[in-house]
Amino acid sequence: MKIAVLPGDGIGPEIVAEAIKILEVLRAEGISLELDVAPVGGAAVDQTGDPLPPSTLTLCEQADAVLFGAIGGPRYDTLPREQRPERGLLRLRKAMDLFANLRPAQVFPELVAASTLRPEVVSGLDILIVRELTGDIYFGEPRGIRTNGAGEREGFNTMVYSESEIRRVAHWGFQAAMRRQRRLCSVDKMNVLECTQLWRDVVTEIAPEYPEVTLSHMLVDNAAMQLVRHPRQFDVIVTGNLFGDILSDEASMLTGSIGMLPSASLNARGQGLYEPIHGSAPDIAGQGKANPLAQILSVAMMFRYSLHRSDLAERIEEAVRSVLAQGIRTADIAQAGEGIVSTGQMGDAVATAL
Amino acid sequence: MKIAVLPGDGIGPEIVAEAIKILEVLRAEGISLELDVAPVGGAAVDQTGDPLPPSTLTLCEQADAVLFGAIGGPRYDTLPREQRPERGLLRLRKAMDLFANLRPAQVFPELVAASTLRPEVVSGLDILIVRELTGDIYFGEPRGIRTNGAGEREGFNTMVYSESEIRRVAHWGFQAAMRRQRRLCSVDKMNVLECTQLWRDVVTEIAPEYPEVTLSHMLVDNAAMQLVRHPRQFDVIVTGNLFGDILSDEASMLTGSIGMLPSASLNARGQGLYEPIHGSAPDIAGQGKANPLAQILSVAMMFRYSLHRSDLAERIEEAVRSVLAQGIRTADIAQAGEGIVSTGQMGDAVATAL
């Protein structure tokens, strides 16, 4: 099993190092894993001037899975658009056709107190957001900044979805719902945007193929409210790239432990990119404060979705659960009075539990 | 002072009736108010086939202010797009050029317990969202559903802002911040969308005109998170039409009392449309259960922004506060064990307090 490892920027390298500890434990058991490390994001800009160098892209395309850390930092914010770290990630998603982005928002029983929501509202929360990742206004053309008829600057982008783009990610939503509580909520803004009217139409057309799934539709503004009002009403949410970006970040913050949440981005060939939901946190980089659990849980998702070893995914998830049950906490998930471990100590604890 | 009254659908007529009680109290004191009632939304579709009949639009254009209830209902969801109730509202906003939408999200001390967030996170919360309301992807052309080169349906919309559109609403944001805590956060998605890169550039260009305001910028996904994580960090938020739709609904739900929140939509001539943030709630329409306070507080905003009588705005707000302090509650804001009053009783209580 070939894994491309892209640590990236900020806390990326530190937390990826802990994920590699987990992979080493499995390798010592005889699991065959080939790891190849390559630069991406700001680190790649520093080395090559390009946030996604051709050699990194080739490595990813030839791998079974990509383990991705995090990218970005204030140093890179003033670069021209094509050199900004996030362009590397966007181009990688598009080049590998990673259209299905799975983002779980889950509250761990031991960490209910970390949420800003009342415990009775969020305990047991377990939402899966299926976000389309290679279409929508993220990639739509035409786009840019031009001079309009009045001689003023005018910025413009194009939101666009074809029915096949909607259909393939909608199937992912229905199939994920089949493996869970069988409730799928499709989010759009059909009352204003024709593009998302088509979204609703296509999702509705597919529904009869999944008679066991209860499908509902919700407008994006209402969804942003309902996530705060009563988040447990949701099982699986499927939505477009832009709305998914906003709602999945909102949902992950409801859990109070964004340092715990992994994500997967998959293509039709089963290749996937696995990364934490959180960012590169430049403010704490290099200090041993980062929580590596989202990165480690991303490894679990990688075994489940790309490497066809759900047994290993479950072992890793179980190891994380047992470490939490032992009361081991990095700073971000510790309550007042709880002892705090470093990034490396947390990784060691999970490796030991495994 | 000429006021166009558009009750609309669902609970709209009930809560507008209570707002009129307040206006009658002021009229009895000698304040000259001319009220003209006209249909809008589903009610107008039923009568004329058009959610914004020409006579309603003319009345609004000739008024100093529009008092708007709520629109929409399941009966109208299957109508052709042009006849849907929300098209009436969108066309009215555009025709009157109501580009500055002010949406306060405020936690009333007596109602902290109604929020799903922990009291220590939301008590004292007081955010003002300034949402651009006549541009962006809501009105951008081209738009529609076409057949693409592959013979498939494809939905598309155009996000577009010119610098003058950004500038006028940004000024509103800065000026609102000057009257408050002097902190303005502009929200965009500049790392992906050129349209919002221009947004950030123009807001930044204006900032030197307001040296006393501390300006920050935030990406929309992060803003959706920060509203949950630490909402009190915000004073005034300024953003585009689409992001403002989503974030203002999220912010209003943080307060736990969406039945309490008014809004104003203003044009450059000082005309304004005043409406509750909540919707038409068809499920409880006609039962006397609706909370009229958002509509009554919309009347207060109307006196402040269009009728130049801040003194009356403050009297109305004070009357609402005193009614809350007396423990008078409609069902939506009552805690277990508290007595519940009807829509009409709540309106009477405020009128008496006034």
Ligand SMILES: CC(C)[C@H](C(=O)O)[C@@H](O)C(=O)O
């Ligand atoms: C970095 C940025 C381009 C990216 C996105 O908007 O997709 C990020 O917010 C995410 O959600 O992975």
Ligand SMILES: CC(C)[C@H](C(=O)O)[C@@H](O)C(=O)O
């Ligand atoms: C009804 C709808 C078109 C409208 C909008 O999206 O602007 C509503 O959600 C609002 O926020 O006033």
